[in-house]
Amino acid sequence: MKVLYGIAVALLVLAAAAVAYAVSPRAIEAVKRPDPQSFDGATVAHGERLALIGNCAECHTAEQGEAYAGGRAIPTPFGTIYATNITPDPETGIGTWSREAFRRSMYEGLDREGEHLYPAFPYHHFTKVLPEDIDALYAYLMTREPVRNEAPANELRFPFNLRPLLAGWKLLYLDNGRFAGLADADEKVNRGAYLVQGLAHCGGCHTPRNALQAEKKDEFLQGEVTENWYAPAISGDVPAAVKWSENQLADYLTGRWVEQHGVALGAMAPVAHNLSRVTDEDVVAISAYIASLMEDDTAETDAEITGAVGERPDSGDVGAVIYAGACAVCHDASPSPFAAGLPLAFSTSLRIPTPLNLIQIIENGVKPPEGQPGRYMPGFAGALTDEQLVALASYLRGRFTGRDPWADIDSVVKATATEGSAGAEISNAE
Ligand code: HEC
Ligand code: HEC
Ligand code: HEC
Structure with a gap:
């Protein structure tokens, strides 16, 4: 990191000198x-x-x-x-x-x-x-x-x-050129590309950045951390459990609850709230373009996922006990439509490379925006110790995704705890 930093600074100084000289x-x-x-x-x-x-x-x-x-x-x-x-x-x-x-x-x-x-x-x-x-x-x-x-x-x-x-x-x-249009795309997808790449700057959160915070062009919308949230990959083979359809994207992007994907949370919630106030045409265009970027996703459309997909838990597992006592009531089968959470096998937050979003959600809960109805989840920040959080996150990842365990749950839990309310006030735009 030190070396990278040094190189980065040297590059900047050199380039700046060149530009300052020219203009x-x-x-x-x-x-x-x-x-x-x-x-x-x-x-x-x-x-x-x-x-x-x-x-x-x-x-x-x-x-x-x-x-x-x-x-x-x-x-x-x-x-x-x-x-x-x-x-x-x-x-x-x-x-x-x-x-x-x-x-x-x-x-x-x-x-x-x-x-x-x-x-x-x-x-x-x-x-x-x-x-x-x-x-x-x-x-x-x-x-x-x-x-x-x-x-x-x-x-x-x-x-x-x-x-x-x-x-x-x-x-x-900086590439100072206007949007030139995509070859081989219809008008709707072109409009979507114009908005996504330009004004809506989806890549500002979703595209990986280099040491100088520039977005990596060849990893367009491949997932990145931004303000204590991880914005998942939304192009290529994406982490979502079920393949997104154009209609599901349009619903999600306007803050609605989508049966197999949940609802926009964290840094995505204000984006969805804003898009719920623009024309349907623009939302449909954005969705069509994003769907076209996800064409090669290997997940199935309308996949049925019931219960566990990973290994069955040992009944003595601390995480399993917490899940059964504190989470299952809403996430397995819930009586109230406003308390109903996504069955966690569908949750992208368990399938991304970092536990960041999961920890944020568990600690801070989910609130509907002020004065509006919406789904509610209590925050568990005061109720669970750091050790319990780590055990729970590790258990959920194993039970519901079957993906490799997260290596860094410990440090993520510590970092979000010291940042205190950095991610608080998680609302959903529903
Ligand atoms: C992701 C955060 C972010 C978004 C989104 C954003 N801005 Fe800004 N904007 C900034 C920051 C930060 C600065 C100040 C940069 C600096 O100090 O060098 C800034 C500076 C500006 C400035 C220069 C103002 C000045 O006094 O120098 C203008 C104009 C501006 N933004 C307009 C807009 C418009 C219009 C939009 C929406 C289309 C927008 N910004 C969206 C973060 C943002
Ligand atoms: C301010 C940062 C930010 C911006 C800008 C942003 N996103 Fe997001 N996005 C996120 C975060 C963080 C998540 C994860 C939210 C969650 O776990 O509920 C997310 C989630 C998503 C998801 C769901 C992925 C999944 O599989 O669950 C989609 C689709 C999406 N964003 C599309 C977009 C599009 C399209 C744009 C531009 C119109 C956009 N985002 C702009 C931060 C952002
Ligand atoms: C009172 C009901 C309730 C309880 C209890 C609850 N949740 Fe939630 N949870 C929700 C609701 C509602 C949402 C928002 C809708 C959604 O996206 O699933 C949510 C969202 C989530 C998400 C994000 C799902 C997504 O969209 O990707 C995760 C992960 C999650 N909860 C985990 C937990 C864990 C772990 C526990 C136990 C410590 C828990 N929840 C307890 C209701 C609840």
Whole structure:
């Protein structure tokens, strides 16, 4: 890791020097905040749906904060980055940004003054978005209420706190080209690809990253850890127990419960909640494209899974005892539709390479979003010791998947415990 880090830094410095030598970004002149009346209603409404697909509010709103006013902490391996205020406030937001400055930020990751922005802002995906959609986003943001709020300064380790180094990152990894369309795909799948690769930046969570946090192009959507959750592979031979159908994907992606797959939890819940508020056409397109990426999945469609698939447990196993006493009531056969959990043989969280999601779910439980009906699971953080959690996770993996045991349950349990409520408030968007 030390060596990798060294190489990474050396590469960055070299590349940055090269870029700095070649070009230095200019500032774009400040403008007076455009009159909200100057944007037409249909464009603003279109921009609102695009902002949902792009999850802009998810990153740009602090907990308990005003929408788009910034301040949310985004943890990275190099320190914490705070999302900025993108309301049209002239001093603390983007009120003085022209359409040109906004476009440039989305395509080149530069702020109005020409400073490089960190790729925690997924501009490396937004480069695919067509200019008319970027302009609709601009219209939507510029017609929000301006909110005065200064985002905290980033807390990044040296040398990552040096923005000019990002020129090097961009030279290596930023491909500033619009979506060009897929060969051999119909209109629906093409629309889906446009959204998934661009605005919806699904790869921001689901694609493995290298030491410099750049997504590995040849492992597109193959599964990665993001903010204490593992976003499973959703292309190729995926870990889901049952092959996803296009319709199941559309239901799941809009926060509905899917019989053989459960419901979106953790970092996926807000994504699904947002997609439940866009047009059906866009959701259907995204689902069609994702289904096409899963074509070669070897799982069966509509597979019947009943009870255990792994080895039968020893009746003295601590994990087996906990499962029977604390979990089976909801996960084997449940009387209440709102308490019913997925039979765990269907759960992708048991089939991925890490116990992270399982531990998060057991510790924090599952809550429906505030004020809405939904499925509920109590959190067991205070009720189970670390040893019991490890025994339970190991038992569930063995009994319900028949896959190789997880090697790192211990450390995952310790890490999630010290991070405290990092993954708390797990809701589902149903
Ligand atoms: C995954 C989190 C994330 C998402 C999603 C996201 N952003 Fe950001 N954005 C950031 C972060 C972090 C920064 C600040 C980067 C920095 O300080 O270098 C930022 C910066 C920006 C900036 C530059 C603002 C400035 O003052 O420099 C703009 C404009 C912006 N985002 C617009 C958007 C829009 C529009 C969307 C939705 C289409 C969006 N962002 C989605 C994290 C995100
Ligand atoms: C902010 C991070 C994030 C983003 C962005 C994101 N996902 Fe996810 N996704 C996750 C996580 C975490 C899970 C695991 C959730 C769980 O276990 O319930 C997940 C689960 C899924 C699953 C279920 C996989 C399975 O077999 O259970 C699908 C399908 C999916 N995402 C599709 C998408 C698509 C399509 C997009 C883009 C429109 C997307 N995701 C964007 C984090 C994300
Ligand atoms: C009161 C009922 C209830 C109890 C008790 C309960 N769960 Fe759940 N569980 C749920 C519900 C509801 C969900 C959310 C729906 C879903 O996705 O299955 C859920 C989700 C899950 C998931 C994610 C399934 C997925 O979608 O991939 C796992 C894993 C899980 N529970 C494990 C456990 C374990 C382990 C225990 C015992 C320590 C337990 N649950 C106890 C109701 C319950």
